[in-house]
Amino acid sequence: MVGSSGFALVNGRFSDEVSASNRGIAYGDGVFETVLVRGSQTLWLDEHLCRLQSGAKILNIPCDIAAIKHDCLRILAAFDEPLGVLKIILTRGTTARGYTPLKAESDRIVSVSSYKQHREMWDEGVVLAVCQTPLARQALLAGIKHLNRLEQVLAAEELHKRGYQEGLMMQAGCVIECSRSNVFAVVSGELITPSLSLCGINGIMRSKILSDTKSLGLPVRVKAFGISALVRAEEVFICNSVFGIWPVTKIECMHKEIGPMSRLFQQEYERYFYA
Incomplete structure (x- = not known):
C-alpha cells in the first residue's frame, strides 16, 4: 500500500490488509515495536x-x-x-476460532508514517497527570511490548480529556511507567526508576540510560516506589526511543525543577534525536 500517510508491508508484500481471523486482531496475540526514522536511518533498530x-519467544510465536x-x-x-516512525508488528497469524494457539505461521506487518517532533517538550519540559487508569499485575508479560494495549488506550483517552500530554500509571500504589514512556527520578542525588518485574x-x-549510568559513574537503583518518592525528588524525567527525554516540570499541582541529571542525559542523547 502506498498513500499519503505512509507505507505498509504485510508478509513482505505492499498491502494494508490482514485476515479478519488474525489472532493479533482477535486477541492482541502478538508483539510490536515503534522505531524512530530520521533521514531514512533507523534509531536502534537492532535493539x-x-x-x-x-x-515473541515468551509468547511462543515464530x-x-x-x-x-x-x-x-x-x-x-x-x-x-525527513522524520517518521517505523512500526513492526508480529502476530501469531491466522487460526481457527478459539483462544488455543494452534500451530500457525506468524504474520509480520511493517509500516512507516510521518512524525512530528515536539522540541518544546525537550527544552521546556512536560506536565504529568497521575492516571486514574491502573495497570494490571501480570509477571508473565512484564517487560514485553505485546499487542494488548487497552490500559494505555484508556489512559490516553483519560489524559486527552484532562488536557495532559502524558501521565503516570500505577499498580497497587507503585509508580510503574507513563502511558507511553518510562520514568526516572533523582532522590537524594540517586537516580531511581521503577521495577518492571510485575508489569510495564x-x-x-x-x-540505554541504565547502561550509561555505569560509564558516567552515576548511582542508580531499580526499585519499587510510590508517588511520595516523586514528591521528594529533586528532578523527574520521562523517556522513550521516539521522543527522547522530556524533563518533568509539574506533576498535576506539584512543581518540579528541570535538574542537571535530566540535562546531562539530554546532552548525551540529543544527537540521536535532533542532530
Missing part, C-alpha cells in the same frame, strides 16, 4: 528487533528476524519524509 524477538529486517529496509527505501514495558531508551 528493537532483539526486544521483539524476546517477546519470529523470522531476517525477514522482518529485510521488510524494514524495503519500506524505508520507499519512504522519503522495558523501554529501549530506559535500557
Whole structure:
C-alpha cells in the first residue's frame, strides 16, 4: 500500500490488509515495536528487533528476524519524509476460532508514517497527570511490548480529556511507567526508576540510560516506589526511543525543577534525536 500517510508491508508484500481471523486482531496475540526514522536511518533498530524477538519467544510465536529486517529496509527505501516512525508488528497469524494457539505461521506487518517532533517538550519540559487508569499485575508479560494495549488506550483517552500530554500509571500504589514512556527520578542525588518485574514495558531508551549510568559513574537503583518518592525528588524525567527525554516540570499541582541529571542525559542523547 502506498498513500499519503505512509507505507505498509504485510508478509513482505505492499498491502494494508490482514485476515479478519488474525489472532493479533482477535486477541492482541502478538508483539510490536515503534522505531524512530530520521533521514531514512533507523534509531536502534537492532535493539528493537532483539526486544521483539524476546517477546515473541515468551509468547511462543515464530519470529523470522531476517525477514522482518529485510521488510524494514524495503519500506524505508520507499519512504522519503525527513522524520517518521517505523512500526513492526508480529502476530501469531491466522487460526481457527478459539483462544488455543494452534500451530500457525506468524504474520509480520511493517509500516512507516510521518512524525512530528515536539522540541518544546525537550527544552521546556512536560506536565504529568497521575492516571486514574491502573495497570494490571501480570509477571508473565512484564517487560514485553505485546499487542494488548487497552490500559494505555484508556489512559490516553483519560489524559486527552484532562488536557495532559502524558501521565503516570500505577499498580497497587507503585509508580510503574507513563502511558507511553518510562520514568526516572533523582532522590537524594540517586537516580531511581521503577521495577518492571510485575508489569510495564522495558523501554529501549530506559535500557540505554541504565547502561550509561555505569560509564558516567552515576548511582542508580531499580526499585519499587510510590508517588511520595516523586514528591521528594529533586528532578523527574520521562523517556522513550521516539521522543527522547522530556524533563518533568509539574506533576498535576506539584512543581518540579528541570535538574542537571535530566540535562546531562539530554546532552548525551540529543544527537540521536535532533542532530
